[in-house]
Amino acid sequence: MKSPMRPVDDDARTLARGLIDAARFAGLAYRDPDSGSPMISRIALVAGPEGLPLSLVSDLSHHSAALTHDPVCALLIGEPTGKGDPLTHPRLSLRAEASFVRHGDADHAALAQAFLSKQPKAKLYIGFADFALVRFAPLGAHLNGGFGKAYVLDADDLEVPVR
Amino acid sequence: MKSPMRPVDDDARTLARGLIDAARFAGLAYRDPDSGSPMISRIALVAGPEGLPLSLVSDLSHHSAALTHDPVCALLIGEPTGKGDPLTHPRLSLRAEASFVRHGDADHAALAQAFLSKQPKAKLYIGFADFALVRFAPLGAHLNGGFGKAYVLDADDLEVPVR
Numbered sequence: 001m002k003s004p005m006r007p008v009d010d011d012a013r014t015l016a017r018g019l020i021d022a023a024r025f026a027g028l029a030y031r032d033p034d035s036g037s038p039m040i041s042r043i044a045l046v047a048g049p050e051g052l053p054l055s056l057v058s059d060l061s062h063h064s065a066a067l068t069h070d071p072v073c074a075l076l077i078g079e080p081t082g083k084g085d086p087l088t089h090p091r092l093s094l095r096a097e098a099s100f101v102r103h104g105d106a107d108h109a110a111l112a113q114a115f116l117s118k119q120p121k122a123k124l125y126i127g128f129a130d131f132a133l134v135r136f137a138p139l140g141a142h143l144n145g146g147f148g149k150a151y152v153l154d155a156d157d158l159e160v161p162v163r
Numbered sequence: 164m165k166s167p168m169r170p171v172d173d174d175a176r177t178l179a180r181g182l183i184d185a186a187r188f189a190g191l192a193y194r195d196p197d198s199g200s201p202m203i204s205r206i207a208l209v210a211g212p213e214g215l216p217l218s219l220v221s222d223l224s225h226h227s228a229a230l231t232h233d234p235v236c237a238l239l240i241g242e243p244t245g246k247g248d249p250l251t252h253p254r255l256s257l258r259a260e261a262s263f264v265r266h267g268d269a270d271h272a273a274l275a276q277a278f279l280s281k282q283p284k285a286k287l288y289i290g291f292a293d294f295a296l297v298r299f300a301p302l303g304a305h306l307n308g309g310f311g312k313a314y315v316l317d318a319d320d321l322e323v324p325v326r
Contacts, residue, residue: 042254076203080242144205
């Protein structure tokens with residue numbers, strides 16, 4: 001079978017970084033702890049202080065319990081807004097490992113501040129005991145820039161730019 | 164832990180059906196055939212002639228190969244468009260089993276016509292040998308109508324309305 005993949009170049013890396021930096025939410029694929037079957041949710045998502053995806057989740061959610069059990073997951077970043085064919089809108093399918101940062105953990109205050117700088121309305125509930133921050137460490141990614149523009153990226157391609 | 168779920172009522176069923184009927188694309192969670200890890204893609208999606216979700220995929224895609232290997236998957240239906248908090252936008256997380264309908268299969272012509280009635284631009288490639296239709300049979304669903312409005316639905320709650 002002919003591979004539809006293009007070699008990764010700086011344009012692809014810049015596009016992928018830009019999708020993470022612009023994100024305010026994402027699709028999350030995770031494994032059901034009981035059946036192992038794939039599950040999917042929408043979560044809030046921003047680029048955290050290291051440029052890595054950062055979310056805020058409730059312990060009452062299915063995905064929070066599932067990620068605690070098995071942190072390997074995938075994020076769909078770059079959702080279409082407005083008009084045009086959604087399948088031509090660039091999107092990043094990012095495989096990642098989730099880690100929780102809870103109230104009282106050393107990094108919580110700094111990460112909470114970074115999250116609120118991009119999701120200010122979350123100040124209403126970020127202090128609740130059942131809400132935790134989740135950091136996603138990239139394992140690899142598939143970038144689709146529209147029909148015929150597909151790339152396989154590794155974690156290094158998503159490395160944090162100097163800011 | 165207090166359950167955040169509400170009892171399923173006709174309003175919830177109508178909201179879920181409406182999300183499927185309005186869909187033109189969706190997030191797809193599936194299992195990587197090699198590692199078993201969760202993966203995620205964006206796919207085209209419409210309500211097919213029986214009201215069930217229907218997609219058109221290329222054999223060159225990761226998700227096509229994966230669903231052929233393991234058809235159990237999940238769809239995120241009801242993506243936000245425009246303004247407002249994306250997490251208050253209603254969405255349906257639908258667990259499903261995928262089945263392929265290929266060129267030459269008995270149902271292909273009727274399903275292709277139904278797909279094209281909602282995705283007319285796909286006429287450019289629906290005839291290509293490497294494109295197949297995919298039907299999704301619902302296994303169950305989680306409906307989130309915004310903060311505090313969550314429901315667990317079974318397949319019967321998504322049954323096809325009389326049209």
